[in-house]
Amino acid sequence: MTEFLMLDGGMGTILQAKGLPLGGIPELWNLEQPDIITSVHRAYVEAGADVVYTNTFGCNRLKMARTGHSVQELIAAAVTNARRSGTKQVALDIGPIGQMLEPTGTLRFEEAYEIFKEQILAGQDADLYVLETMSDLAEVRAGVLAAREHGGGKPIFVTMSFEETGRTFTGCCIPSMALTLEGLGVDAIGVNCSLGPEELVPIVEELCRWTTLPVIVKPNAGLPDPVTNTYHFTPERFAACMKPFVEMGAVIFGGCCGTTPEHIRAAAQFIRSSHPVERHPVIPSAVCTPNRTVIIDQPRIIGERINPTGKKRFQQALREHDTDYILGQALQQIDAGADILDVNVGLPDIDETEMMQTAVKAIQSVTDTPLQLDTTNAAALEAGLRLYCGKPIVNSVNGEESSLNTVLPLVKKYGAAVVGLTLDKDGIPKTAEGRFAIAERILKRALSLGIRHEDVYIDCLTLTASAEQEGVMETLHAVERVKKELGLRTVLGVSNISFGLPSRELVTRNFLTMALYAGLDLPIINPNTESMTAAVRTYKLLAAIDKNAEDFIAFYGTEQKPAPVQNTTSLTLGDAVMAGLKNESGSLTKALLAETEPMQIVNGELIPALDRVGAEYEKGAIFLPQLISAASAAQAAFEVIKVYLSEHSEGTVDRGTIVLATVKGDIHDIGKNIVKILLENYGYQVIDLGKDVPCETVVQATVQSHAPLVGLSALMTTTLPSMEETVKLLRKQCPWCKTVVGGAVLTPEYAQRIGADFYAKDAKETVDIAKRVFGA
Amino acid sequence: MMLTSVDRKQAFRYLGLHDSPDAVMLATADRCERLLLAAVKPRFAYQVCPLTFTPEGILCEGSTLLLQGQDIRTHLNGCTQGILLCATLSAGADTAIRRAGAEDVLAGMMTDAMASALTEQLCDCAEKEILAQFPELYATWRFSPGYGDLPLAVQGDFLHAVNAGRRVGVSLSDGGMLVPTKSVTAIIGLSEHPIPKGKRGCAVCKAAASCPYRAKGEHCK
Numbered sequence: 003m004t005e006f007l008m009l010d011g012g013m014g015t016i017l018q019a020k021g022l023p024l025g026g027i028p029e030l031w032n033l034e035q036p037d038i039i040t041s042v043h044r045a046y047v048e049a050g051a052d053v054v055y056t057n058t059f060g061c062n063r064l065k066m067a068r069t070g071h072s073v074q075e076l077i078a079a080a081v082t083n084a085r086r087s088g089t090k091q092v093a094l095d096i097g098p099i100g101q102m103l104e105p106t107g108t109l110r111f112e113e114a115y116e117i118f119k120e121q122i123l124a125g126q127d128a129d130l131y132v133l134e135t136m137s138d139l140a141e142v143r144a145g146v147l148a149a150r151e152h153g154g155g156k157p158i159f160v161t162m163s164f165e166e167t168g169r170t171f172t173g174c175c176i177p178s179m180a181l182t183l184e185g186l187g188v189d190a191i192g193v194n195c196s197l198g199p200e201e202l203v204p205i206v207e208e209l210c211r212w213t214t215l216p217v218i219v220k221p222n223a224g225l226p227d228p229v230t231n232t233y234h235f236t237p238e239r240f241a242a243c244m245k246p247f248v249e250m251g252a253v254i255f256g257g258c259c260g261t262t263p264e265h266i267r268a269a270a271q272f273i274r275s276s277h278p279v280e281r282h283p284v285i286p287s288a289v290c291t292p293n294r295t296v297i298i299d300q301p302r303i304i305g306e307r308i309n310p311t312g313k314k315r316f317q318q319a320l321r322e323h324d325t326d327y328i329l330g331q332a333l334q335q336i337d338a339g340a341d342i343l344d345v346n347v348g349l350p351d352i353d354e355t356e357m358m359q360t361a362v363k364a365i366q367s368v369t370d371t372p373l374q375l376d377t378t379n380a381a382a383l384e385a386g387l388r389l390y391c392g393k394p395i396v397n398s399v400n401g402e403e404s405s406l407n408t409v410l411p412l413v414k415k416y417g418a419a420v421v422g423l424t425l426d427k428d429g430i431p432k433t434a435e436g437r438f439a440i441a442e443r444i445l446k447r448a449l450s451l452g453i454r455h456e457d458v459y460i461d462c463l464t465l466t467a468s469a470e471q472e473g474v475m476e477t478l479h480a481v482e483r484v485k486k487e488l489g490l491r492t493v494l495g496v497s498n499i500s501f502g503l504p505s506r507e508l509v510t511r512n513f514l515t516m517a518l519y520a521g522l523d524l525p526i527i528n529p530n531t532e533s534m535t536a537a538v539r540t541y542k543l544l545a546a547i548d549k550n551a552e553d554f555i556a557f558y559g560t561e562q563k564p565a566p567v568q569n570t571t572s573l574t575l576g577d578a579v580m581a582g583l584k585n586e587s588g589s590l591t592k593a594l595l596a597e598t599e600p601m602q603i604v605n606g607e608l609i610p611a612l613d614r615v616g617a618e619y620e621k622g623a624i625f626l627p628q629l630i631s632a633a634s635a636a637q638a639a640f641e642v643i644k645v646y647l648s649e650h651s652e653g654t655v656d657r658g659t660i661v662l663a664t665v666k667g668d669i670h671d672i673g674k675n676i677v678k679i680l681l682e683n684y685g686y687q688v689i690d691l692g693k694d695v696p697c698e699t700v701v702q703a704t705v706q707s708h709a710p711l712v713g714l715s716a717l718m719t720t721t722l723p724s725m726e727e728t729v730k731l732l733r734k735q736c737p738w739c740k741t742v743v744g745g746a747v748l749t750p751e752y753a754q755r756i757g758a759d760f761y762a763k764d765a766k767e768t769v770d771i772a773k774r775v776f777g778a
Numbered sequence: 779m780m781l782t783s784v785d786r787k788q789a790f791r792y793l794g795l796h797d798s799p800d801a802v803m804l805a806t807a808d809r810c811e812r813l814l815l816a817a818v819k820p821r822f823a824y825q826v827c828p829l830t831f832t833p834e835g836i837l838c839e840g841s842t843l844l845l846q847g848q849d850i851r852t853h854l855n856g857c858t859q860g861i862l863l864c865a866t867l868s869a870g871a872d873t874a875i876r877r878a879g880a881e882d883v884l885a886g887m888m889t890d891a892m893a894s895a896l897t898e899q900l901c902d903c904a905e906k907e908i909l910a911q912f913p914e915l916y917a918t919w920r921f922s923p924g925y926g927d928l929p930l931a932v933q934g935d936f937l938h939a940v941n942a943g944r945r946v947g948v949s950l951s952d953g954g955m956l957v958p959t960k961s962v963t964a965i966i967g968l969s970e971h972p973i974p975k976g977k978r979g980c981a982v983c984k985a986a987a988s989c990p991y992r993a994k995g996e997h998c999k
Contacts, residue, residue, distance in 0.1 A: 025842030025938065102949050105876065106869040107957040137947055163944075165819075171947025172869050173819070195944065231825065231941070329880040368877040582802040582884075625794045630884045631802050667953025672879060672890050679883045694953075720930060720954035 004278045009093075009220060009256025010046035010054045011266045015233075017042070017057075029061045030069055032079040039080070043087035049263040050270030051256070054087060055095035055132060056080040056125070062117050065100050077124035085127075093132045093159065094125035096145060103140045105367035106172070108669055108694045111144055111389055118148035130157040134220070135195045135258075137163055137170040139182060139292040140391045146186045147388070157189040159254075161218050163196035164205050169293075176205060177295040180212035181288055181393045185417015192218025195258040198225045198235065199243035210250045211283050217252040219244070223260030233260025241268035248273065251281035287456040287491050287523075289342060289419055291392040294370040296341050298459075298491050300547045301518055301538050304374055304395075304526040305340030306497065307331045308361070310349055314648040320349050320357060325364045326690070332365050338529040339538075343369075344397060345386075346376035354379050358386040366391055374421070380408045387416040395419045397493075398461065401426030401440040406447050413448070419457040420448065421493050424480065430463055434479035437462050441484045459524060460484045461493040467509065468502035474513070478520040485521030493524040496534075511537050518545075575603070575639060576611035582631030584638040591639040600643045604655055604685060608636050612683050616766050629766065630676060636683045657685040658776040659709040661739075663700050664693035666724040670717035673745060677713055677765045684769055686776070697728035704736045711775045712736075713768060714758075716745040726756040733757060742771050779820045781899055784811050788895040793887060803888075810878055810889040817874035818896065818960075822865035822904040823945035829860050829967070838862060838965075841939030845965070849926025853918055857967030861908055863920065864942040865900050866961035867893055893960045901962055909966075916973050920964035930954060936963045 017028050020038055031039055043054045058080045060066070063073050077094070084092040099117055101109045122131060131153055133145045142160055149158045160183055162170055169175050183191050191213055193202055199221040210217055221243070224235035235243075244255060255273055257265045287298040296302055308331050310316040319327035332343055345365065347357040358377065365373060374395040375386040383396065398421040399409040413420040422444035424430070424437035431437050441460045448458045462480035465473040481492050494517055500509035511533050514525055518541045527534045539557060542548040575594060578586040594603050615632040618624045640655070647654055662678055664671045671693040678688050689703050704712055712732060716725045729741050742760040743753050744767075753761035762768040786807060790799060799807065828839040835846035838860055845854075854860065871893045879886025901920060909917050924930040934950050940963075942948040948961045956963065967973070 025935075098943065100943060100949055101951060102869070102957045106872045106959075107949070108951045108953065135944065167819070169819075171819075326880065333877070333881055368873070368880045370873075582800075584882075625796060627793050627795050627803055627884060627887065628800075630887060631806075634882050634884050667951065667955070669951070669953075669955065669957075669959060672875075672883075672886055675879055675883050675886060718953065718955055719924075724953070 004216065004253050004280065006273050006276075006278055007216075007254045008050050008052045008266070008270045008273065009218070009254060010043070010051040011257030011261035011263065012223075012259055013042060013055070013057055013059070015260055016262060027066075027069055028057055028059070029066065029076050029080070030071070032057055032076050032083055033071065036079060036083050039083040040086045043084050043089060045263040046266055047087050047089045049267035050274070051089065051266055053091045053093050053130070053256075054084050054089045055093045055134075056084045056128065058095045058121070058125070059097035059135075060100065062096075062099055062121055064117065073120050074124040077121060078127070081125055081127045091129040092127075093130045094121070094128035096121055096131065096133050097135050098137065098141060102172075103138055103144075104363070104694075106669075108667065111140060114141055114144035115148050118145040119152050122149050122152045126154060128156070130159060130189075132159045132161070134159075134161045135163050136160065137174070138172045139170075139174045139179060142179075143182065143186065143391060146183065146188055150187060158187075159190045159192075159218060160188050161192045161194040161220055164193055164202075165196065166201055168205055168208060172292065174292040175295065176208045177212045177288065178290040178292050178392055180209060180215075181285075181290050181295065182292075182391075182417065184213050184215055184285075185393050187415075187417070188215070190216040190218050190254055192220065192252070192254065194218070194220035194256075195222055198222055198233075199240065199247075201225065203246050206247055206252055207250055210252065210281060212285060214281075214283060214285065216254055217250075218254040218256070219247045219252045220256040220258050222258045223265060226259070235260070235265070237262070237264040237268035240265045241272040244269050244272050245276075248276045249279060251279040253278050285454075285456065287419065287459070289372040289393050289395055291366065291370045291372050294372070296372050298523050300542060301522065302341040302524055303339055303529050303535060303538055304342045304344050304493070304524050305332075305335035305338075305529045306344050306495065306526045307335050307528055307530065308343055308365075309346040309376070311346070314651075315645045317349055318644070318648045318654075320347060320352055322687075323357075323360070323689070325360060328361055329364055329368055332369060332371075335529050336369055336371050338532075339535040340371065340529040342372050342374055342395065342524070344374045344376045344526060348377055348379060348382070354382040355385045358382040359389055362386050362389050375418075380412070383409070384412055387412055387418060390416075393417055393419065395421060395459065397421045398423045399444060400424075401443055406444070410448055410451050410453065413457075414451045414453050419459060420453065421459050421461050422448070423461050424463055430465070432473065432476065434462075434476045434483060437476075437480040438483045438487070441480075441488060441490070445488055445490065455489070456491075459491040459493045460488070461495070464494050464496060464498045464513075466501040467499050467513070474499065478517060481517060481520045481522055485523075491523040492521055493526065494522050495526040497527060507531060507533055510534065514538070515541060575607045576614070579608065579611040579632050579635045579639065580615055582628065582635050584635045587635040588638040588642050591642040595642070595646050600646055601655070603639075603643060608639055609684060612636055612680075616769070619766055626676075626764070630679070633676075633679045633683050637679055640682065654687070655685045656687050658711070658772075659687045659689060659707050660772060661689045661691065661700065661703050661707065661709045661712045662715075663691040663695040663713075663728075664715045664717075665721055665728055666694060666696050668716050668718055668721040668724070669693050671715070673717065673765075674713070674715040677715070677744070677762075677768045680765045680769050681772060684772070686772060697724065697731045700728050701731050701735050704732060704739055708738070710739055711772060712739050712741050713762075714741065714743045716743075717747065719747050722747065722752070722756075729757050740775050742768055744768065779822065779900060779903060781815070781818075781820050781896055781903070784814065784892045785895045785899055786811075786892075788898065789888070789892040792891040792894050806882075806885055806888050807892075810885055810892055813878065814871065814874045814889055814892050814896065817870035818893070819868040819870055820866070820896070820900045821868065821946045822863060822900065823940050823942060824861050824863045824904070824908055825940045826859055826861050826968075827939070829854060829857055836860075838939055841935065843932065843935040843939040845928060845932065847927035847929065850921060850928045850965075853921045854965070854967040856971060856973065857918065857969045859915075859968040861917075861966040861968065862936060862940050863901070863904060863908070863964050863966065864937065864940045864946055864948055864961065865897065865904050866946050866948050866956075866958055867897055867900065868947065869958045871896075871960040872958050897960045897962055901964065905966060912968060915968045915970060918967035918969075918973055920966055922962060922964040933963060
């Protein structure tokens with residue numbers, strides 16, 4: 003039987019009324035005015051609160067740095083002050099860190115984790131931990147993991163702040179919050195701050211549909227007055243607002259900004275006169291990122307292209323740490339219709355754990371499409387799960403004991419969904435019965451570990467029709483049984499069916515349709531092949547999933563004739579590059595490769611075209627956007643040449659290596675990216691370290707690659723000191739390398755002063771400098 | 779706050795596109811504008827506070843914000859109140875810029891320039907909406923930390939004074955940058971008397987000496 007739990011109300015506003023100076027730090031009063039703090043807690047206890055929150059909302063090492071007191075000292079005092087109030091329970095209150103995490107901010111996930119860990123360790127005398135007023139799901143995850151791993155098993159409550167749109171400031175939606183946090187094993191979730199109780203009704207309603215956990219409601223006393231920022235709800239009005247929340251089944255209540263002990267007294271009276279409403283929400287199979295939830299209630303496409311198996315160009319990209327290439331593959335599949343992306347970055351000769359982290363971070367920084375982490379390396383899997391923000395799919399576990407024992411605990415800990423492969427130590431059973439039995443075994447084990455039934459997806463394994471023709475229908479029968487008898491979602495890697503046959507696309511497409519009819523939910527396919535995504539769209543239309551054929555018509559109804567292709571017969575590659583025509587540059591390069599040596603194309607066509615564009619730019623006849631446009635077209639041509647070279651094992655275009663970075667503290671990287679594309683156009687190998695790069699990382703990359711030239715970019719005056727520091731460290735540790743610096747606020751004088759070898763006013767000049775350093 | 783289109787003229791100027799854009803440029807602009815507008819959640823918050831002129835600087839009452847420097851003193855001369863404004867396009871703008879840049883460097887630049895233009899549009903709308911509440915007062919133009927000799931270091935106190943973290947989700951990075959990046963803080967002075975047309979733009983701009991716009995005889999705004 004569920005019971006109500008009453009939390010306390012606002013702290014900051016009350017302290018101000020008691021003389022805390024505006025702009026003062028409330029946490030300091032834990033030491034300076036302990037009696038006042040205890041008296042506020044006591045007032046809430048007397049008003050009927052079962053739990054009081056310690057006065058530690060901003061008590062982290064970043065915010066407390068200027069107080070002269072340690073987090074340990076302040077939190078210990080705060081817990082004591084709370085305890086002295088005679089409360090039944092003390093909650094260690096933890097608010098947002100106050101800095102945004104990557105990729106929008108500069109704080110790293112691991113740093114956020116350490117900050118929270120310090121708070122949790124300092125507050126272990128509390129009875130539970132509360133993360134509140136949260137907006138960024140990545141930050142919440144760091145806090146929850148710190149509390150789970152260092153909190154001694156005490157309960158964890160999380161409340162986030164939503165706008166009326168049902169999203170937090172960072173765009174996190176309610177289903178994603180619920181799926182992710184319930185998966186991570188927190189004990190209660192809900193909302194606080196931001197809105198008044200009336201505006202929170204639809205938000206709490208949605209939350210109640212998406213979680214089986216107790217739901218917390220801790221609203222402000224109405225909306226703030228826009229000019230004075232004060233709150234106006236009377237205690238009676240505030241209490242009356244609790245009614246719909248009680249009816250929806252919320253069970254934990256309190257107040258946030260503008261609420262006083264009187265608000266809590268009135269709310270407590272109202273709530274204690276009511277009865278808790280039992281909820282029995284049915285949470286569907288679903289995966290998510292903070293901003294997007296994909297419900298597996300119909301066929302959803304998993305894009306298979308982020309996988310180096312059999313792809314030389316992809317392997318090359320992994321070895322060169324070329325994340326842009328991986329991102330390109332990700333975005334292309336999403337544009338083509340992928341709902342989820344499989345991410346496999348394993349190669350025998352690379353550090354898969356590090357690559358998995360890099361890939362997950364990079365992909366999540368540009369898309370909100372959920373990911374399926376595909377690896378057999380447990381360390382890489384855990385590293386990916388730890389960083390992934392949201393609820394991912396793990397691909398995969400199988401029926402072998404060692405696999406079940408390694409993979410499933412990770413799935414449980416990080417709240418993922420998991421693909422179970424129907425094979426075990428004896429291999430893949432020939433019959434549907436055999437595979438069904440393994441599926442059943444995997445499910446049973448998952449359930450015993452507390453993994454939800456809805457989070458187990460089964461892959462009945464596609465065998466190659468050319469080799470095992472009889473096996474095709476066995477796979478489909480197994481899919482049917484797993485779906486019907488176990489009620490589980492099903493996955494299949496579809497493309498394998500046609501291996502070794504002519505007209506592969508024809509075979510694969512028909513098998514896909516048959517599998518969908520048999521009950522396949524998650525086809526793993528190449529979405530860039532139009533006929534594959536078309537088969538899924540058509541199936542959804544015919545199976546009446548796409549109601550009134552809305553999606554189908556939206557997609558195909560306005561089918562346009564392809565735009566008239568430019569008359570490419572008269573167009574040279576140089577012309578196409580100069581006009582910024584990406585597609586044409588690519589196709590003309592392909593055509594040229596039939597009869598021309600790749601390096602001849604680079605030296606004879608591309609570079610002269612770029613030189614012409616560069617000269618026009620310097621004359622002022624064209625401007626930066628046109629220069630970039632031409633560079634992008636040249637890049638498309640280069641990509642074709644790279645694929646050709648990797649397929650023909652002819653090495654790469656390489657005029658020398660250059661390390662590029664935007665300095666520590668600076669998150670603007672467009673300027674650096676422009677420099678990068680131009681340098682690559684001229685055949686230089688660019689090691690792109692990204693933005694906000696610590697000086698040690700620059701030095702490390704320069705040492706490892708022995709690059710003769712390092713380019714550093716900074717846009718803000720505040721980050722120029724980082725540039726200076728980096729240049730100095732390079733001078734000391736990499737005496738062989740030259741440095742070129744640039745960026746909006748930089749001047750030649752400043753460049754000279756900090757000891758850089760060159761100042762480049764723009765990307766074009768950086769290329770000229772590179773030519774001088776490497777010899778044109 | 780809804781913004782339905784990007785001021786392209788401004789965005790193209792930020793990009794340094796001076797002649798009429800060609801077809802590739804226009805197609806890129808169309809796509810970037812669509813994606814950007816879908817990604818952003820423009821919002822702003824403000825705090826009106828009495829101003830006290832002290833020898834150390836101008837104190838924004840009710841906060842720890844002290845505005846130092848000669849330029850802000852000139853700017854707020856005669857003003858009794860200040861509107862502290864914090865406006866942001868939200869983290870969605872940063873994501874849109876990153877995503878566009880991952881597809882194509884030109885699209886990344888274009889989206890970035892459009893987001894900058896859109897931020898200005900947002901500030902204009904916010905200013906209009908706020909000033910409508912003070913029809914009897916005269917207002918200065920918006921002055922931001924980093925203009926003239928008003929140090930960027932006040933950003934932290936500025937955000938605190940507006941409670942920008944809680945109200946609009948804007949924070950300061952370790953390096954002292956506003957996050958999300960397409961965010962602005964600015965103060966508008968309010969006076970009971972008409973305000974003489976003060977020095978503006980280039981006259982107080984630290985970049986005036988090396989400004990590419992000025993070199994062409996233009997302004998950045």
